[in-house]
Amino acid sequence: MKVSTLGIDLAKNVFQLHGVDHEGHTVLRKKLTRAKFVQFVIQLEPCLIGMEACSSSHHFARLFSRHGHEVKLIPPQYVKPYVKTNKTDAADAEAICEAVTRPNMRFVQIKTEEQQAVLALHTERGILIRERIACSNSLRATLAEFGITIAAGQSHLTRDLPAILEDGENGLSPFVRTSIYRQANHIRELEEQVKQVEEALASWYRTQEACQRMAKIPGVGMLTATYVVAAVGNARQFSTAKQFASWLGLTPKEHSSGGKQQLGGISKRGDGYFRYLLVH
Incomplete structure (x- = not known):
């Protein structure tokens, strides 16, 4: 069994795994308890691992990366379109496995x-x-x-x-x-x-030093600077400043169709706590 890409649906006690080979054929479907989950993944040959970004995902991403795996975290809303029919843990793991291989997929930077x-x-x-x-x-x-x-x-x-x-x-x-x-x-x-x-x-x-550079911006103090540096890191996940503004939620919501562009107001998407700090 040679797993090339592994999708993991994280949970509190029971973890669902879905693996495919280089040709995209399913070679692994497994449900593991928390006690056996980490050891099983570590023993696999290095592969691409995809997980939804959640509270425990950064911990597991750091752990698996130290054992040679390439780990990518995906925002949950970008995984949902790949879920087929009914929502189950197995379907979620399969959707993550498929989404992580998409060339235009956006990923979350792993936090330290x-x-x-x-x-x-x-x-x-x-x-x-x-x-x-x-x-x-x-x-x-x-x-x-x-x-x-x-x-x-x-x-x-x-x-x-x-x-x-x-x-x-x-x-x-x-x-x-x-x-x-x-x-x-x-x-x-x-x-x-x-x-x-x-x-x-x-x-x-x-x-x-990065926090002190941020604090030189008018209106940015210690709280905002520390949060930005901790939340964004080196910001290499953003290729342009516009992408950073979109992540923050400072861009208008768009609903365009038929060649007609329709821009709405600023939506509540993005990082609400960051905007709260900026307002203050």
Whole structure:
């Protein structure tokens, strides 16, 4: 059995493999558990491996590349047209195996462990900020039910809360005061965690020349620079600046037919978090 191209449908516990030879004939259809999956692929002779880009794909891509395989990651939306009839794990693996050999297929650059680590910090920071906003809104709503309003902005909330808690004539019951005190402490803890994450990003930023070059662009700071370098890498997957803009989602959505070009507005495709950083 000589596998030339191998398509892998990644999952949490069960992995589906589909392999073909140099002539395109199917020579492998196999379902493996997580315990046997890695060892089986490593023992194969070096071949072209295709996988959908997902949370674990970069880890497996680095692992298989170290054992001589050529690994390519495909965006899931580009695999879907190659799925025949009903969607199954076996059909997905076959579609990946076929899509990875297409000459005009677009691939995702394999990220390093360092890139993924920096992106994990950005993910953590985003979760903490969303939780802080949710807690702040809940606290404002609780106070509003007792006729106490605070001006918009996190700084006003931090500044006014101590005075509200110390005011014994504002009608707040002991239960409410205790609840507000707990929520305020939780918000302060979240703010401290956000600062710790930003300090970690800043320390990595100072060691990266590419980040410092990015920060010279007006409007680009430490957060945007670290995210771009971690998410894009060396940017060799883009042959032109227009492709980078399309990946980011800054190009209009097109729906042209019959020789008539119809351009819409900016779509929500692309990297939403990157656009969020640029807006800020």
